[in-house]
Amino acid sequence: METINIGYGHMVLGFLLLIIPTYFLYRYRTGLVKDTLWAALRMTVQLFFIGFYLEYLFLWDNLWINLLWVVLMIVIASSTVLKRTKLPQKMLFMAVAVAFLVSLLIIDLYFLGLVVRPEKIFTARYFIPISGMILGNMLSANVIALNSFYGSLNRERQLYLYLLGNGATPGEALAPFMREALIKSFNPTIASMAVMGLIALPGTMTGQILGGSSPSVAIKYQIMLMITIFASSLISVLLTLWISRRKTFDRYGMKRF
Amino acid sequence: MIEFDNLTFIYDNKPLMQHFTCCIARGEKAVLYGPSGHGKSTLLASVPGFVLPDEGSIRIDGRTLDATTVQQVRRRTAWLPQEFTLPYDTIQELIEAPFRLRINQALKPSRETVLEHFDRLGLEHELYDKRSIEISGGQRQRIMLMIAALLQKDIVLLDEPTSALDPDSIARVINYIHSLHEATVLMVSHDARFIDSFDRKIYIGD
Structure with missing residues (x-):
């Protein structure tokens, strides 16, 4: 059975979920908003890169x-x-x-x-x-x-x-x-x-x-x-x-x- | 014998104590007294190596206290710091805690022995089964002193053991400490009645 691919537009939709936790982290002055956004950004970039690297690592x-x-x-x-x-x-x-x-x-x-x-x-x-x-x-x-x-x-x-x-x-x-x-x-x-x-x-x-x-x-x-x-x-x-x-x-x- | 030889302690770039020399004989009961902030507690804490002098040396029975001998010294000390709370829920746990250490296991006292010491210190037997938060500061101080005595160490170090006690209890505590015949006892105190009852008084001040 083929896995359904997620389009980039739909990924953006998925990211919107972050608004809820970010709002509450901001409202309760946890000081974690910047860390959260930075972590989410890093995670996304890193995983895209790792997907790319892994292709080569598996190949070599x-x-x-x-x-x-x-x-x-x-x-x-x-x-x-x-x-x-x-x-x-x-x-x-x-x-x-x-x-x-x-x-x-x-x-x-x-x-x-x-x-x-x-x-x-x-x-x-x-x-x-x-x-x-x-x-x-x-x-x-x-x-x-x-x-x-x-x-x-x-x-x-x-x-x-x-x-x-x-x-x-x-x-x-x-x-x-x-x-x-x-x-x-x-x-x-x-x-x-x-x-x-x-x-x-x-x-x-x-x-x-x-x-x-x-x-x-x-x-x-x-x-x-x-x-x-x-x-x-x-x-x-x-x-x-x-x-x-x-x-x-x-x-x-x-x-x- | 505890020898303090030419000790200097520096705190925040200022000398807290300078060129202090003193010798406490085996079995002696000595009290350190004087105004606050002149290093009494620091001097006491230097015996088990918790604070190191910036100059001078400490010798215990002729052996210099350093990183190689500190563990041997700590095996011989009973240490009762100033006002502090230990994270034990019940009095029984509080009493048993130091006797779980390998070096003290053989000395673990029975309930009867503890209650006998309670009598000598004017503590009610019911305290043994109470929770730590249910007892007063004075009761806790006497229990901690009892633990220090039951550990049967050569060197007993007490930092303000009477600060929360009423006059009646102070008399009992004085007798109790005098009954530790073999032990060398070094105490810090601000309490005049307590200080007066000891032959060896060491003034720490200007």
């Missing part, structure tokens, strides 16, 4: 170009995380990037190598979109986790000092903040996983069905991707927090910024 299907592409995505994702959390870029960029790279490699190798098993693990058609989806979710999870972790450390500095001053190791003193970061970051994912299929039809599945795949194949991909996204996001959040700790705390366990 070269291991090194594919890897380079994913590294570029990691660089952008890491920088975006730090911009959104307003944490010091210089101090934490490598921590986030290494955490993303390691968790992405682990999950890609596991998922593509053992579950999907294409002829070549790093083949563009699987490696790039799946890495992109994983990275996008890692990004959101890390923004929430880092905001929560460093935010609560600032708010509840006395708790941290209280635990340290009464014999806690640095890891023990940070445990309540790690716990809170994990809860805040993963509660929404767990909730959305629990109702998936009932009140939410996920993007990948919908996309595959619209693209002509059979619903039974689309569902299997969706289930596996949800598990993959959950595992990779959690691994990346833990790695980011562990690695960033080494940069953000001095040898006395005091936060540097």
